[in-house]
Amino acid sequence: MASPIRWRSPLRGPWLTSVLGSVLLVSMPIVIVTGLLSYVAYGEQARPADVGWLHLPTFDWPTDPSWLFRLTQGLHVGLGLVLMPVVLAKLWSVIPRLFVFPPARSVAQALERLTLLMLVGGLLFEIVTGVLNIQYDYVFGFSFYTAHYYGAWVFVVGFVSHVALKLPTMVRSLRSGSLREELRTRRADTTPEPIDPEDPDSLVPTDPDAPTMSRRGLFALVGGGSLLTFALTAGQTIGGPTRQLALLLPRGLDSGDGPNDFPVNKTADAAAVDAASTGSSWRLSLEAGDTTVTLDREQLLDLAQHTAVLPIACVEGWSTTQTWTGVRLRDLAAQVGLAEPTGAYVESLQEKGAFKAADLNAGQVTHDDALLALQVNGVDLSLDHGFPARIIVPAMPGVLNTKWVASIRFEGA
Ligand SMILES: Nc1nc2c(c(=O)[nH]1)N[C@H]1C(S)=C(S)[C@@H](COP(=O)(O)O)O[C@H]1N2
Numbered sequence: 001m002a003s004p005i006r007w008r009s010p011l012r013g014p015w016l017t018s019v020l021g022s023v024l025l026v027s028m029p030i031v032i033v034t035g036l037l038s039y040v041a042y043g044e045q046a047r048p049a050d051v052g053w054l055h056l057p058t059f060d061w062p063t064d065p066s067w068l069f070r071l072t073q074g075l076h077v078g079l080g081l082v083l084m085p086v087v088l089a090k091l092w093s094v095i096p097r098l099f100v101f102p103p104a105r106s107v108a109q110a111l112e113r114l115t116l117l118m119l120v121g122g123l124l125f126e127i128v129t130g131v132l133n134i135q136y137d138y139v140f141g142f143s144f145y146t147a148h149y150y151g152a153w154v155f156v157v158g159f160v161s162h163v164a165l166k167l168p169t170m171v172r173s174l175r176s177g178s179l180r181e182e183l184r185t186r187r188a189d190t191t192p193e194p195i196d197p198e199d200p201d202s203l204v205p206t207d208p209d210a211p212t213m214s215r216r217g218l219f220a221l222v223g224g225g226s227l228l229t230f231a232l233t234a235g236q237t238i239g240g241p242t243r244q245l246a247l248l249l250p251r252g253l254d255s256g257d258g259p260n261d262f263p264v265n266k267t268a269d270a271a272a273v274d275a276a277s278t279g280s281s282w283r284l285s286l287e288a289g290d291t292t293v294t295l296d297r298e299q300l301l302d303l304a305q306h307t308a309v310l311p312i313a314c315v316e317g318w319s320t321t322q323t324w325t326g327v328r329l330r331d332l333a334a335q336v337g338l339a340e341p342t343g344a345y346v347e348s349l350q351e352k353g354a355f356k357a358a359d360l361n362a363g364q365v366t367h368d369d370a371l372l373a374l375q376v377n378g379v380d381l382s383l384d385h386g387f388p389a390r391i392i393v394p395a396m397p398g399v400l401n402t403k404w405v406a407s408i409r410f411e412g413a
């Protein structure tokens with residue numbers, strides 16, 4: 001197969017591609033599975049409305065352990081970001097293939113190239129939409145959830161076919177070299193991989209240039225890139241002074257004062273929730289069937305208070321663990337005569353925006369630590385963190401922990 005461009009890097013070859021590929025083979029399934037779990041955790045409302053048979057069988061997202069979503073979503077976003085340098089290196093290693101002419105010589109090969117298009121196109125699309133979502137830049141004119149979900153399936157089909165087609169080659173190529181030896185080889189001693197007579201499409205250049213770096217140097221560059229990405233993102237989860245380093249996850253750099261000093265996703269200003277509607281005229285409306293009970297904040301504080309240490313874990317990958325105090329959702333259901341609520345629909349004072357309401361499942365309403373929080377870290381919630389009252393439930397995606405709650409409608413008999 002002829003390429004119009006002469007690719008001459010002596011580092012390129014099936015062994016190098018396979019080493020990079022094996023890293024992705026192990027790690028990408030984690031990104032895929034945790035992403036699909038996020039789809040389950042979000043519940044009915046965030047699911048793309050019309051996905052036909054692409055609907056996965058779902059289950060009620062559990063409430064134990066309380067760090068479950070923190071872990072799955074942290075892995076999804078964290079690993080997704082950290083793998084970007086590996087993906088780029090892998091693409092670089094196979095780039096001559098992109099320019100081969102004619103693009104396909106047989107039907108089988110045309111199909112193979114179609115799966116490659118799905119693999120690379122799907123992955124780049126997922127990276128771009130994912131990163132833009134983290135940056136809070138909804139520049140695209142479509143729903144992030146729908147797009148990222150469809151894109152995921154395109155990528156998964158490409159990924160699975162690619163692995164099925166290339167696994168034997170990968171295993172054979174990995175055996176053709178030794179990582180340990182390559183890690184000891186300096187630039188001056190770096191030589192091209194042997195050309196495999198049985199593989200005319202080999203990535204090894206026929207007229208290689210002199211090396212400008214060793215393979216060890218290339219691995220260090222890629223690993224360094226991943227480490228840098230990690231350093232620029234992990235602070236959002238670790239917290240403390242490292243938070244200021246999390247430049248790639250800018251959300252939540254905005255935070256409050258004193259005990260309320262932890263990341264704010266959307267400020268009261270941004271949600272157009274004003275101090276007047278949250279002041280002394282605020283009432284919480286509790287509903288079940290035809291029963292409605294209205295309570296003010298004093299009355300809520302007179303009910304049994306419960307304290308729990310729980311994380312907020314946002315879909316964007318950041319998380320923060322705080323000590324919350326308030327009324328158990330179970331006790332609020334009892335106020336409207338429901339001993340065993342099977343779910344709840346929570347609405348906020350916010351009039352516009354995607355996150356102004358949320359559906360909770362049975363476990364999320366009845367858990368001992370499922371709260372309508374009035375306080376955090378021993379003081380009243382700040383307006384930005386949801387004063388006068390907010391939902392906080394173990395293991396629930398951040399987005400469902402509605403702030404500035406106005407009403408809760410309980411379901412159940
Ligand atoms: N009413 C309302 N509640 C909301 C949101 C919102 O935009 N409006 N954002 C949600 C999201 S996406 C997250 S991650 C958490 C963040 O809570 P915090 O801002 O107190 O950290 O609040 C959730 N509750």
Ligand SMILES: [Mo]
Nearest residue numbers: 314315398399
């Ligand atoms: Mo969030």
